[in-house]
Every structure is written in C-alpha cells, then in structure tokens.
Amino acid sequence: MGTHSIKLTINGKHYVEEVESRILLSDFIRENCGLTGTHVGCEHGVCGACTVIVNGTAVRSCLMFAVQTDGEEIQTVEGLSQDGELTPLQQNFKECHGLQCGFCTPGILMSAQDYLAKNPEPSTQELKEMLSGHLCRCTGYDGILKAIQKTVDENKQLALTEGS
Known part of the structure; x- marks a missing residue:
C-alpha cells in the first residue's frame, strides 16, 4: 500500500501527516484529527452524514481518500461555530x-x-x-x-x- 505525506488545513488548523493510500478522508478526519462531528453512515456516499466542505464545495468525505486532499482547505461541522457561538x-x-x-x-x-x-x-x-x-x-x-x-x-x- 505505502504511505504518503499530506499537508492540509482543517478548520484553520494545519496538519502534516503520514497516511496510508487507502485511508478515507472521513476516517482521517475522525481518527487522525479527532474531529468526530463528521459522521460515517453508509460509506457509499448515499446518506450524506460525512459531508464536509473542501475548498468551498460540499463533498462526501467517505468517497475521497485523504491523499486527494493534500494541500486543500477543509471545513468540518466543528469549524462552523466560532468562539462557542452557533451560526x-x-x-x-x-x-x-x-x-x-x-x-x-x-x-x-x-x-x-x-x-x-x-x-x-x-x-x-x-x-x-x-x-x-x-x-x-x-x-x-x-x-x-x-x-x-x-x-x-x-x-x-x-x-x-x-x-x-
């Protein structure tokens, strides 16, 4: 399989990680970054529970590999509210x-x-x-x-x- 070094920004925080080629973005967000607001439901892109915003576009994170987001800007549900204030x-x-x-x-x-x-x-x-x-x-x-x-x-x- 092999690993790849990726650099990305999630909710304004920069991450540099070594990831396996096969790890899904949803799993990376939850497991590597500890951002468990991104839920994993169907794992087929049908239910929408794993939706995040990548470079200004909503995507199903269970349909993307983490390595595809190298250099990208991601927003998860945790990044919506600022200073504890709901949007x-x-x-x-x-x-x-x-x-x-x-x-x-x-x-x-x-x-x-x-x-x-x-x-x-x-x-x-x-x-x-x-x-x-x-x-x-x-x-x-x-x-x-x-x-x-x-x-x-x-x-x-x-x-x-x-x-x-």
Missing part, C-alpha cells in the same frame, strides 16, 4: 427542531452552508432538492427545511437592513 443556521436548527438524534445533522449543516453560500435565495423546491441527498430517519425533514428557510429569510432581512 445562524445552527441556531435555527436548534430553534426549529431540525435535529433529533443528530446523526445526519453535521452533514446537512455542511451541505446547507455550502448551498446557501452559492444560492442565497433558494426556493423551497430547491432546498428540498438539496436535502434529497441526505437521509434522516428521525425528523421527517420538516424542522430541517424550516430551519434552513428561516436562515434564508433572516439573511434576506439582514441584506435589506444593511442596504438601507
């Missing part, structure tokens, strides 16, 4: 009951974060399509959808306030 998206998940067991939540948060950065005013249908790549067995998606929509509405209101 508006996280706060809205809390307020709108967008989580129950919480297993799928990190992946959904990361996908939503990426999606809203690229599409700040999505329709409800567009949000449903974005969520279709995530499996949640607890919530029925209503609270999740409400939380993301509330974030969109708050961002619109903030933009209007700042624009006047």
Whole structure:
C-alpha cells in the first residue's frame, strides 16, 4: 500500500501527516484529527452524514481518500461555530427542531452552508432538492427545511437592513 505525506488545513488548523493510500478522508478526519462531528453512515456516499466542505464545495468525505486532499482547505461541522457561538443556521436548527438524534445533522449543516453560500435565495423546491441527498430517519425533514428557510429569510432581512 505505502504511505504518503499530506499537508492540509482543517478548520484553520494545519496538519502534516503520514497516511496510508487507502485511508478515507472521513476516517482521517475522525481518527487522525479527532474531529468526530463528521459522521460515517453508509460509506457509499448515499446518506450524506460525512459531508464536509473542501475548498468551498460540499463533498462526501467517505468517497475521497485523504491523499486527494493534500494541500486543500477543509471545513468540518466543528469549524462552523466560532468562539462557542452557533451560526445562524445552527441556531435555527436548534430553534426549529431540525435535529433529533443528530446523526445526519453535521452533514446537512455542511451541505446547507455550502448551498446557501452559492444560492442565497433558494426556493423551497430547491432546498428540498438539496436535502434529497441526505437521509434522516428521525425528523421527517420538516424542522430541517424550516430551519434552513428561516436562515434564508433572516439573511434576506439582514441584506435589506444593511442596504438601507
């Protein structure tokens, strides 16, 4: 198999590690970096629980090898909040009951974060399509959808306030 030296940044912290060629990014994040918020569900890219942001794009970390991220910038769910403060998206998940067991939540948060950065005013249908790549067995998606929509509405209101 062999090992490779990789250098990458996760949530602003620099890592230099020797990794086996076959180690998945999800396993590297959890085992080597101790960032266990990235969950591993199906290990086939179907459930979305392992979603992280690599260079500004949401990806399934169970479908990437750690060596593929040499030199890259990664954000995990642990990197969303700053100084213990929840982001508006996280706060809205809390307020709108967008989580129950919480297993799928990190992946959904990361996908939503990426999606809203690229599409700040999505329709409800567009949000449903974005969520279709995530499996949640607890919530029925209503609270999740409400939380993301509330974030969109708050961002619109903030933009209007700042624009006047």
